[in-house]
Amino acid sequence: MSLKSGLCISLDPDIRRIPAHLMRGEQPIISFLTQVIHSTRRFASAYKINTAFFEQYGRSGIEAMYRIREELGESYCIVDAKRGDIGNSSDAYARAIFDDLKADAATVSPYMGRDSAEAFLKYENKLVYVLALTSNPGASDFQFLNVNGQPLYSVVIERAMNWDRSADLGFVFGANRLEQIADFRIAHPNVPLLLPGIGAQGATLESAKTANANGPAFFSVGREILYSSDGEDFAEQAARAASRFLL
Amino acid sequence: MSLKSGLCISLDPDIRRIPAHLMRGEQPIISFLTQVIHSTRRFASAYKINTAFFEQYGRSGIEAMYRIREELGESYCIVDAKRGDIGNSSDAYARAIFDDLKADAATVSPYMGRDSAEAFLKYENKLVYVLALTSNPGASDFQFLNVNGQPLYSVVIERAMNWDRSADLGFVFGANRLEQIADFRIAHPNVPLLLPGIGAQGATLESAKTANANGPAFFSVGREILYSSDGEDFAEQAARAASRFLL
Numbered sequence: 001m002s003l004k005s006g007l008c009i010s011l012d013p014d015i016r017r018i019p020a021h022l023m024r025g026e027q028p029i030i031s032f033l034t035q036v037i038h039s040t041r042r043f044a045s046a047y048k049i050n051t052a053f054f055e056q057y058g059r060s061g062i063e064a065m066y067r068i069r070e071e072l073g074e075s076y077c078i079v080d081a082k083r084g085d086i087g088n089s090s091d092a093y094a095r096a097i098f099d100d101l102k103a104d105a106a107t108v109s110p111y112m113g114r115d116s117a118e119a120f121l122k123y124e125n126k127l128v129y130v131l132a133l134t135s136n137p138g139a140s141d142f143q144f145l146n147v148n149g150q151p152l153y154s155v156v157i158e159r160a161m162n163w164d165r166s167a168d169l170g171f172v173f174g175a176n177r178l179e180q181i182a183d184f185r186i187a188h189p190n191v192p193l194l195l196p197g198i199g200a201q202g203a204t205l206e207s208a209k210t211a212n213a214n215g216p217a218f219f220s221v222g223r224e225i226l227y228s229s230d231g232e233d234f235a236e237q238a239a240r241a242a243s244r245f246l247l
Numbered sequence: 248m249s250l251k252s253g254l255c256i257s258l259d260p261d262i263r264r265i266p267a268h269l270m271r272g273e274q275p276i277i278s279f280l281t282q283v284i285h286s287t288r289r290f291a292s293a294y295k296i297n298t299a300f301f302e303q304y305g306r307s308g309i310e311a312m313y314r315i316r317e318e319l320g321e322s323y324c325i326v327d328a329k330r331g332d333i334g335n336s337s338d339a340y341a342r343a344i345f346d347d348l349k350a351d352a353a354t355v356s357p358y359m360g361r362d363s364a365e366a367f368l369k370y371e372n373k374l375v376y377v378l379a380l381t382s383n384p385g386a387s388d389f390q391f392l393n394v395n396g397q398p399l400y401s402v403v404i405e406r407a408m409n410w411d412r413s414a415d416l417g418f419v420f421g422a423n424r425l426e427q428i429a430d431f432r433i434a435h436p437n438v439p440l441l442l443p444g445i446g447a448q449g450a451t452l453e454s455a456k457t458a459n460a461n462g463p464a465f466f467s468v469g470r471e472i473l474y475s476s477d478g479e480d481f482a483e484q485a486a487r488a489a490s491r492f493l494l
Contacts, residue, residue: 012336052332056339058347062309084356085299085329086383089259092303100305109331111358111378113385131358136333138360141406145399147392152399159388 005215006045007245008078009036010196010222011068012053013061017227019234029057029064032234034071036226039235043242046076046218048196049101069101077104078194078218082131084109090119098123105129107172107194110156114163121165127192128167130160132184135174135197157184161191170194175203175219181211193217198245199224205245221245252462253292254492255325256283257443257469258315259300260308264474266481276304276311279481281318283473286482290489293323293465295443296348316348323351325441325465329378331356337366345370352376354419354441357403361410368412374439375414377407379431382421382444404431408438417441422450422466428458440464445492446471452492468492 013029022028037047054065069077079101083093097106098120105127108117120128133143133153143153150158157171170192173181181193193212197203198221205219225245229237260276269275284294301312316324326348330340344353345367352374355364367375380390380400390400397405404418417439420428428440440459444450445468452466472492476484 050336052330052336052339052343055343056347058343059310059313061343062306066306082332082356082359083299083329086381089297089299092299096299096302096305096308100303109329109356109358111356111389112329112381112383113388113390115383115385117385134333134359136359136362138362138364141360142358142399142403143360145394145402147394147399152389152392152394155392156389 005217006219007043007242008046008048008194008218008220009040009044009225009242010048010050010080010220012050012222012226013057013064014053014227015057017223017230019230019232021232027064029054029061030067033064033068035235036238037068037071037075039239040225040242041075043239043246044075046078046105047072048078048080048218048220048222049103050222051079051081066101077102078106078129079103080107080196082107082109084112084116086112087115087119090116094119094123098126105170105194107131110160114159117160117163118165121163121167121169124166126167127170128165129170129172129192129194130156132157132171133173133177133180135176135203139174153180168192172196175208178203178207178211181208182213185211185213185215189213189215191215194220196220196222219245252464253466254290254489255293255295255441255465255467256287256291256472256489257295257297257327257467259297259469259473260304260311261300261474262304264470264477266477266479268479274311276301276308277314280311280315282482283485284315284318284322286486287472287489288322290486290493291322293325293352294319295325295327295465295467296350297469298326298328313348324349325352325354325376326350327354327443329354329356331359331363333359334362334366337363341366341370345373352417352441354378357407361406364407364410365412368410368414368416371413373414374417375412376417376419376439376441377403379404379418380420380424380427382423382450386421400427415439419443422455425450425454425458428455429460432458432460432462436460436462438462441467443467443469466492
């Protein structure tokens with residue numbers, strides 16, 4: 001499970017970009033993503049549900065999220081929610097993501113430390129990605145802070161590797177963090193990575209693949225696949241775009 | 248808005264602790280929390296929706312969360328979701344919390360830096376609490392790390408204070424962090440604090456009030472109020488418990 005690799009399609013619904021003919025029908029988000037999933041399934045090793053993009057549409061967005069999870073069926077499903085809270089709240093988040101949404105993997109935020117992650121890590125046959133070094137400009141505010149000669153993100157990795165767990169443990173690096181991905185791979189050839197930020201966020205698949213040195217990693221692409229066309233051929237064009245991101 | 252103070256009741260639904268007679272009826276979470284809200288309203292300066300406890304019940308939990316938000320009406324509503332993501336995802340979370348759920352205030356996690364918070368901070372007439380020093384044991388994994396002689400949580404505060412904003416900015420400290428709350432109050436007498444962890448998590452209201460030195464703060468109490476009785480008198484007993492936490 002933890003050693004899977006390949007293209008991960010990030011499901012980021014945005015009603016401003018869903019083709020107009022779907023927006024005139026019922027449940028455009030469900031209809032749009034369902035068709036994209038079916039057309040891209042042969043290229044995708046995983047799908048990533050970005051909870052933010054569903055939650056922004058309130059109750060109907062959440063309903064769409066659950067429906068889309070069902071649509072994914074046996075496809076590997078990462079729920080990218082970046083949760084992190086005190087023990088009993090993190091327990092509740094882990095239940096939401098692993099039991100209700102039946103995710104295979106989840107992302108968690110490390111700021112609150114060990115007991116905020118362990119609710120997730122105690123699940124068997126799941127994969128938990130801890131945020132390490134993210135792709136966004138704000139990453140440099142804290143993740144690179146110098147902690148006794150070591151950047152904070154690297155302290156996060158070191159400590160997280162020592163946490164008790166039943167789940168597999170992986171890390172999130174922005175796909176644009178080529179140097180740090182390469183360094184990580186030298187130290188940890190077999191630890192899974194989730195590498196978002198291919199495409200719209202500026203990283204190329206080729207450079208990220210090279211930095212990753214054939215370690216287990218999902219390369220996550222969202223907008224560049226989902227919104228390849230705003231016409232009736234959107235699903236076909238999404239598949240065509242996905243095929244260009246094949247490893 | 249940012250200078251409100253008083254008791255904040257944390258809405259943490261747990262079906263294992265909701266009175267049995269409600270569990271036999273329809274929509275026990277909505278029924279339970281609605282009655283608690285009505286009975287405690289004269290004592291509470293704010294309510295805090297803990298998203299984890301609603302999300303753990305899947306679609307029906309989310310429906311309950313929206314219904315409870317409506318029930319809160321004009322009561323001050325903090326959505327404690329601890330979100331944090333790259334720009335466009337944080338934009339989506341901020342819409343979910345401020346536009347859909349119509350929260351007055353929200354908690355955000357700082358790990359991903361400035362652009363993960365700014366989606367929230369750009370809202371006017373809202374209050375954004377950034378996690379600083381949390382109440383849980385895992386807080387010491389990272390929040391106390393030594394960054395050039397300064398603990399990480401204090402670097403977070405310092406940087407966050409310099410971020411552009413239209414919203415008011417506050418911070419979360421665990422109510423058990425008496426020394427650090429007192430130090431913060433000396434430096435920042437008027438910056439709002441959210442202080443969870445009174446009651447079940449071990450801090451007393453008296454000690455937290457003393458440390459807070461009359462600065463603007465919500466003292467958050469959950470289980471000790473919600474689950475005061477598992478009988479038919481649960482709402483009355485919740486009100487009685489809330490009255491004991493009056494400032």
